[in-house]
Amino acid sequence: MNVQTIEAGSRHPMSLHGKVALIVGGYGAIGTTISEVLTLAGATSIIAGRSGDLAWALAAELATQGFSAHAVELDACDVNAVHAVSASLKQQHGSIDILVNCTGFNKEQMLLEVTPEAFDEVYSRTLRAGMFLSQAVAAQQLSVKRGGSHIHLLSVRSSLGFRNRGYSAFCAAKGGLAVLLKQLATELGPYGITVNGVAPGLVRTQKNEKALDDPAAFKRATANIPLGRLARPEDVAGAVHFFASSLSRFVTGQILQIDGGLTAST
Known part of the structure; x- marks a missing residue:
């Protein structure tokens, strides 16, 4: 993708x-x-996640281009690890100004098929992870008293069901995260910390590119989208960038739907 570089100064x-x-x-x-x-x-970016190898590979690619990028292995379901990594990053790089939570997981099962184990995994990797990531980062931000921003990646399924698909656990977890960020915005607002969400619909990626090349599949996927196409990763990234920047300093507790008008017309 073609991303514009913003020069220092x-x-x-x-x-x-x-x-x-x-x-x-x-x-x-x-x-x-x-x-x-x-x-x-x-930004000085720290790319984190369960796969340290993937995180390090991307950070190394960005670093070789002259940018400040680092990586750390982190299981966001492990609350102790979240707090330990957060403290370590503060020592290495200073307090975290921007949290972007891209965690989430779905195990697609219709209601009568959902097991407690499957539900708990979706809940843990989606809602619980988001809660304790914000907790750990907010603790840093409150200690240095210079504000900050939290951006959680949601889904249009945070507010809409999905007919004939087994999304009950996923919708519940993402919907819970959508309400949680509003509460966090209320709690953290007095300290200059904003908390917002970005909720994409179906995003066209390399994973689904081949399937969507089929005209019939593409027509079905875009039938209810007024703009007539699917989101691209850069559409989502642009919204995250807005919430991370000074342009959104008076915006908090909001969810920006990146769906081409799907939720507006549903």
Whole structure:
């Protein structure tokens, strides 16, 4: 993708120079683009997730281009690890200014098929992970008293069901995260910390590219989208960049739907 670099010293309102960004799940199909956009905007980016190898590979690629990118292995379901890694990153890079939570998981099962184990895994890797990532980063931000921003990656399924698909656990977890971020915005607002969400619909990625090349499949996927196409990773990354920048300093507790008008027309 073609990402614009924002030079150091720039007064561009989207500049992130001098900011430290923790991007959890920052090497997936969407997370990679988010990591690239924030890094090229000037942030010192820390790419984190369960696969240390994937995180390090992306960080190394960005670093060889002259950008400040680092990586750490982190299981966001492990609360003790979340707090330990957060403390370690503060010592190495300074307090985290920007948290981007790209975690999430779905085990597709219709209601009568959902097992407690499957539900608990979706809940743990989606809602619980988001809760304790924000807790750990907020603790840092409150200690240094300079504000910050938290951006959680949601889904249009945070507010809409999915007919004939087994999304009950996923919708519950993402919907819970959508309400949680509003509560966190209320609690953290007095300290200058904003908390917002980005909720994409179906995003066209390398994983689904081949299937969507079929005209019939593409027509079905876009039938209810007024803009007539699917989201791209850069559409999602642009919204995250906005919430991470000074342009959104008076915006908190909000969820931006990146869905081409799907939720507006449903």
